Amino acid sequence: MENKAHAMAAGAFVLVVTALLVMLAVWLTRDNTQRNLYEMSTGESVSGLQPQAAVRFRGVPVGKVELIGFDTKVKGNVLIRVSIDRSAPVTKSTFATVASQGVTGLGFIQLDDDGSSPERLVPNDEDPPRIPLKPGGLDKLLKQSDVIFDQVEQASTRLNKLLSDENQAAVTSAITQLGEAAGSINRVARGLEPTVATLPGLSRDATVTLKSVKTAADDVSTTATRLNAKGGTLDKLSDGGTALAAGVETFSAGTLPKLGEVADETARTMRQLRRTVNAVDDNPQSLIFGNGPPVPGPGEAGFSANGGKK
Template identity: 50%
Template sequence: MENKAHAIAAGAFVLGLIAAIIALVVWFTRDNTVRNIYELSTRDPVSGLQPQATVRYRGIAVGKVASIDFDPKVKGNVRVRITVDERVPLTTSSYATLSYQGVTGLAFIAIDDKGESQVALTPNNDDPPRIPLKPSVLAQLQDRGEAIINQIDEVTKKANTLLGDDNQKRIADALENIAQASASANQLTRSLDNTVKNGLNPTLATLPPLVDRTRDTMASLKTAAGDVSRVANNFNGTVNRLNAKDGPIDRLGDGTKSLAQAVDSFNSATLPRVNRVAEDTSRAVRRLGRAADGINDNPQSLLFGSGGVVAGPGEPGFSAPAVAPARP
């Protein structure tokens, strides 16, 4: 009898312990949240969505999927019933989409609100209100997949046409024409450089000696009368302006550089004109050199001209001017 009493006591203790554990589990897992029932109806597939799937409002878990079945009100649609915490501020502009968690393929209901309406959605568990279920991004991609494939096919055909043999030949010919045009431009540049070197550079080279001779001539005329001195000063001023920075000589050099940079604007008729200008400039310089040599040899020519010099008193050939008769 004593052993049986111990066995009964042990059994009663085990049963009491199990009951206490169950009570604790129920206590800790109890949910006092009040949830309202809402319905979703869609014609799109709800693959991956299972009962007890999470319902999220802007990323926050607010409920569960209660059931998934066919919609008795709309033939061919799927009806999804969800339970949502009554504290969630659902309005008449709230909508739901089917989203997926990572790469697992498990789906959940995501609820969002555009904010277009401030009218609260009135719950009714006997006749639950419906929240629009919009197509997900994956569903939209599936719907537009055929159109996208057709567009890709059309683009591929156009690319094949563009890269056909005839077009490739045209592109090669165009590149060849561009290369020939570049070679012609380079040849024109070299011709222009040679013209400048052979035409203008010798002309410019003759100017410094001419300037030096002109300076010597001016030095010899400083002892002449006031008019000759004024002419010499003016001539010196002209020489200084020629040699000044940004003066005619510098501008002529800059013009030569500009000619080398303006190759694209020259044509076949420009080079002969440049040659003629160079020849005229050379002739003008030679004439100016001869004039300077004449002035250097005969400075009096600036005052008395190029004719013979009249003999002065005591010189051979001098004749006294006639004396006018005296008046009565």
């Protein structure tokens, strides 16, 4: 009887401890966070994403994946249902991508917002609103893989052409010519060494010449200053030019009119003298007897057609 009593006590103790452990596990794993349901539909692959996977908003955990199945509204699409904390800023401009966790490759939902609409997305657990699911970086890489492979193939073909025997021979010839050119440059450099050695002397001569030019320029500057100084040569020339202009103006105003009058009078006298000389040439006797009375003209008494008196 005592053995049965001990066995029953041990069994009861085990049951009580088991119940306490279950209650403790339930208490530790309880989740009182209030969440809203949202859905995502995509025609892309969601490999690596599992139920209970994390949902993060810009890296901050805000929920988990509740269900992964097929979309009954869009044929062929995959439907993902997630629960997100009510405090998460889910707006109409929020979008989702499927990302991978480091080296494990486990997928999770990454939420982000482009900021185009600050209006919050109204939750409805009976008909959950949908968040756009955009292709992630891995999906974009897979889509571009064909293009990348084509580019790699083209690059490989061009590299093979570049490394052909003809191109290798051309490169070898170019390197040989480059070596010859370098040798020529070295020979020219050795030929220029005597000239380079004379450069310090030329530099000293050039310095002396420049000093002489500077001295001459200073002398010219000094001379120009003296010429332009008040009472200097240019000032005196200016005063002489002014006096000359005044004399010319006085001569033009006073002397020239008088010279004009003398010239007119001389011209009249010359005309009178010319008439007198002509009259003497026609009648030399007039110098002794005078001109006499004038010859009668036509219609006057004593007129004669031969020029004589009747």
